[in-house]
Amino acid sequence: MKAVVYSGAYDVAVQEVPDPRIEDPQDVIIKVTTTNICGSDLHMYEGRTNVEQGKVLGHENMGVVAEAGPAVKDFRPGDRVSVPFNVACGTCFNCTHGWTSFCTRTNPTEGVDGGAYGYASMGPYAGGQAEYLRVPFADFNLLALPQGTEYERDFTMLSDIFPTAYFGTDLAGVSPGDTVVVYGAGPVGLLAVHSAWLRGAARVFCVDMHGDRLSIAEKFGATPVSIAAGDPAEQVLDSTRGAGADCGVEAVGYQAHEPSGQERPELVLDWLVRSVRPTGRLGIIGVYMPQDPGAATQSAKDGRIGFDFGRLFQKGQALGTGQCPVKRYNEKLRDLIIAGRATPSAIVSHELPLTEAPAAYAKFDKRIDGYTKVILHPAA
């Protein structure tokens, strides 16, 4: 079959690779109908991970069941499904406690995070930027979708970024009537805005430094806050009569930088702490890592983020972090899509055949030509 494989820094290729096959009775093989390029795929693309050459990329996958192992009970060929990016066993301590993103069985590589498809250090699983994908523990992992092709562009967001964004608002405790600030107007930040509305927020601010992204945030109903216009925490405080937001979501991560380009991994956390009211909660879904060899300071290389923890304590704030356990949220988000209440597809910038993946990676990486969220169709 055809698949997008990692060939080296700044080099992905569409190649012929062997078809996946049922390896365990609980496996399913799906024919991929849609698969997305994620911002985190660029970490590998830029050569900043230890991902092996030849790895098939892609962890945001959906499709139709092509073959089901003999122990699979709920899925049959032809069933349409969404595949959470987490590979989870369903029976370990973390899986049975709702934390499929920390499955202790599926990631022999690291042993802290759970497994994921097509990703560095997250187990041996091939990705889904390909014609077919093997899904382990299929009864536990797959999410059933209505037959047909309706909502394809929305449903494809259920594998990762829509639940991830929603998780951020859950960690931040967003409840009806709350005022929320979201840092970052990339795809995850925008869907965090969307999620905040779904949870009943009264006001949502979205902070970014790029005007084009803020325009999209506005279409999502957010009040845009431009870093170019000054300290964003001050702007949020001014707009809330000094009170600050009730809840904050951080959708930027350790590569936060000043408008000048200078990396400042603590910058967004500092703003977040200042722009949320005392006793408010913070949901951190932008990624921070224990080691970051490419960071600017030794401290940051070691995962140390010297943000204003003293102020966080003084304000009595709480925060939650981590990779999203997609299964905890995808079912209800699916139902909101079907009900017409959620439309995460609004973030899609490009819809391309799989063969266009190399060009799409290159443009997305350079943030040119409006590449913000690309979805690929292997069969197109």
Add this chain to the structure above:
Amino acid sequence: MKAVVYSGAYDVAVQEVPDPRIEDPQDVIIKVTTTNICGSDLHMYEGRTNVEQGKVLGHENMGVVAEAGPAVKDFRPGDRVSVPFNVACGTCFNCTHGWTSFCTRTNPTEGVDGGAYGYASMGPYAGGQAEYLRVPFADFNLLALPQGTEYERDFTMLSDIFPTAYFGTDLAGVSPGDTVVVYGAGPVGLLAVHSAWLRGAARVFCVDMHGDRLSIAEKFGATPVSIAAGDPAEQVLDSTRGAGADCGVEAVGYQAHEPSGQERPELVLDWLVRSVRPTGRLGIIGVYMPQDPGAATQSAKDGRIGFDFGRLFQKGQALGTGQCPVKRYNEKLRDLIIAGRATPSAIVSHELPLTEAPAAYAKFDKRIDGYTKVILHPAA
């Protein structure tokens, strides 16, 4: 009346000061029967705050109502009461949402923290290391105690450190059957151990560098973990077959230091993150401050604590922080004392008349002669 007043760095004195009087119809004046010296009083004692000369110290107070303002409904002269260290109004946003420690009305000094008795930057309230104490908003703030003198040494812990310690276990989500690690075997850490048992913990580790404190922790039922014996996180991991504790409580704060004495404000947080399992929760009750002029590095002076946030994120941990809203917990803790299930008095090292306060401050500050928790009796 006689009161302990701040006279300068390393100088407190027992002096005659004017009796407090009813200033507002909702005030009560209590005759103080017991008042404690808190570890945080030493910050003022050591001259590291901007507390004014002549301030009456003491925020851990209990006593008997001497006089009640005309609007007070629930308390009459002779009633025995505990006084939470927070001065709270009962009607502002934070008070009505359960956060009396962030009352927006009672602290004109700062506007972030709420008010407190006898403390720097927490409002104009005189402390209770004195014969009498004025309590504002008495119906809201006072906790009724059974008449008499029974449990005096236990009840005196209800004004601050027992609820504060319990708050730490609540922030950490301690639930029946959990394994808990508490950093710090000072009075608050010991009562966090006690609180963990009250919440049903199955195992409790307590980490410290001082053998004598660890001996007390053992009496509280904890498994002692000595920093002198090596990396405490490794010890906890070894004792839990690599899993780590379910919940962690930090009862040390920004003055954490190595056994050598070298200040390392991030040290305990790093251990905490490593010794708690992925997705576990952390309760931070050791104090961190936005400014700490006496800190060793510029970063720490600015409240920046460069702990291993990357690892915290990778492990999907959550944390809560802040000053304790005593009223949220003191009622149920009182009932546990009365039922004979809680005995926080076990931490008391010295019981003295008020006149001994200057000597007690000096010895407590030097950590000599076993001074760990001193309770003072103004009438003795």
Add this chain to the structure above:
Amino acid sequence: MKAVVYSGAYDVAVQEVPDPRIEDPQDVIIKVTTTNICGSDLHMYEGRTNVEQGKVLGHENMGVVAEAGPAVKDFRPGDRVSVPFNVACGTCFNCTHGWTSFCTRTNPTEGVDGGAYGYASMGPYAGGQAEYLRVPFADFNLLALPQGTEYERDFTMLSDIFPTAYFGTDLAGVSPGDTVVVYGAGPVGLLAVHSAWLRGAARVFCVDMHGDRLSIAEKFGATPVSIAAGDPAEQVLDSTRGAGADCGVEAVGYQAHEPSGQERPELVLDWLVRSVRPTGRLGIIGVYMPQDPGAATQSAKDGRIGFDFGRLFQKGQALGTGQCPVKRYNEKLRDLIIAGRATPSAIVSHELPLTEAPAAYAKFDKRIDGYTKVILHPAA
């Protein structure tokens, strides 16, 4: 001043009564701008309570502060406010635990429910269907509103039925993506539909026997379920492929009856249990009473409702009940109105001067001329 007073069964009159005055330093007198007639006012109107002759009616009140007692801190003449129907002290056990509807201080009449304005057995408080109203414990009870007259018809729902309806969806645990069934398309049921959407529901069914009410429910976005078309539980099960709703709200109460008019107080509860899925939750906001002298059977007279508790147990359902603690919800609902996300005014059927109250009571009681929700303006 002019006020609506109870004069006997089926007899209310607009009379001159003495103006209220400040009786306690914490009181406020408000000039009433809008006050509603509630369905529960009809219980008194129909002579089925022990309400005293001459009582000023009205517990759904809003207005502008005319005079503030000397101990009032947050409100000044001219401030626009909503008055929760609960009279709550703010310092008793229930008030400080978030249950202002069970204030133990304000209702000497009964001692179980808290106090309320203008109502039988809920304390000595005059109602607000009048030019002026006395509000005790004003700092605790009043909700600040933006100055002016905007949203007047929405804000007037904040005193009772909007929070009450929302409380029902909270008791039922309505969360984003849920399917919800609401029994009753009266004003409270309709606002429960509205509240379910605010909490992120994916689908909302509304059950009633009256076609005109169901039409309004449809305007609120609900899927109407007509009892006239057959067993409503079957209809809900059919529409959910047999699964049942995730959450159920009961907004009918003990006067439930068959289309024939036959009282069947257990009828709606039975349907509710059957139409909600196993382990689902039920919010019971329709009123049930320990004594109901007018009931059809001895059992019902004694408050005994013989519904299918065996099935509820078999399905592992949970339920919550009771009078709504308005203060827990009115602040966030106000913010949703201001943000344009909530518009509870859509239920208003008539807007009249106070002098029209007697006619309005009569027509509302007979459910004629479309009288479903009447708001009165004393100054008009």
Add this chain to the structure above:
Amino acid sequence: MKAVVYSGAYDVAVQEVPDPRIEDPQDVIIKVTTTNICGSDLHMYEGRTNVEQGKVLGHENMGVVAEAGPAVKDFRPGDRVSVPFNVACGTCFNCTHGWTSFCTRTNPTEGVDGGAYGYASMGPYAGGQAEYLRVPFADFNLLALPQGTEYERDFTMLSDIFPTAYFGTDLAGVSPGDTVVVYGAGPVGLLAVHSAWLRGAARVFCVDMHGDRLSIAEKFGATPVSIAAGDPAEQVLDSTRGAGADCGVEAVGYQAHEPSGQERPELVLDWLVRSVRPTGRLGIIGVYMPQDPGAATQSAKDGRIGFDFGRLFQKGQALGTGQCPVKRYNEKLRDLIIAGRATPSAIVSHELPLTEAPAAYAKFDKRIDGYTKVILHPAA
């Protein structure tokens, strides 16, 4: 192998039956070391169910793995395990939402409750009062225990009644410092007392009509309340200065009766509502059924329990019900046993070889010779 089989009303026999065998790759066969007789087994024994002749009884089972199917990952022959009474698939909606007691896959018989071993209407699963037992979905269902024989009498309570009792206290919201009332001093009621202490209760009342059971309740630390001494709700109210308990647990069920023997299925619920304070919560773990052909009234035959719902509403109480999802609790309860903090074995009255089962059933059914909780050892 030898097994206890149902042969007709009041007739169980120890017979030779075929050994169970691996039927699915996820199955495990365990050699049963201990299996208990449950009060609910008597429903079948007394001929009040439709259980088929020849059914092997027993749903409270533990033992050692004898054989593991090829898809089983976590268990190997020789591993010691506890078997929850629920047969759960681990991948259906209810299982993945923590409700293994409502597994939608394992009970073709009814479709509401999930499956269980050796029980009427709960699927085709043979019971464990036998030498061997087949356990489906073993990785999901089995709980690992430490090797050896230590705590055998405690661990055997993990399969049903200890988690069931604990579930009752969870539904009732028992938290540290609470006052709790438990109705019923049978094995489940006693372990509810034990669970209340584990959750930090300050006071626990236990209500029963039998003096011998109340004596055991006292040994469990409860304050005994004898129905023989008068209305138990009055006694609880008197002992709490009229306040009532914070939380109530109902461990009696639909066969509640007066001391005279007259069945009164609503009796205990009425007391419960009266003895718990307004806004308190009730955990109903005593079984109620939608059909009870043997009941005294037509209403009760139809599962209708005419308790004082009007008072429950007036008091704003909430309640939870249902069969316990054992897996939600058994892991932490196991850890509390290992830590020495929980000793559920204190309820065991008899420890017998399997061959004594018929006599034990007969005596337990007649409540003679102190038969309250019998554990059987098939290998003895």
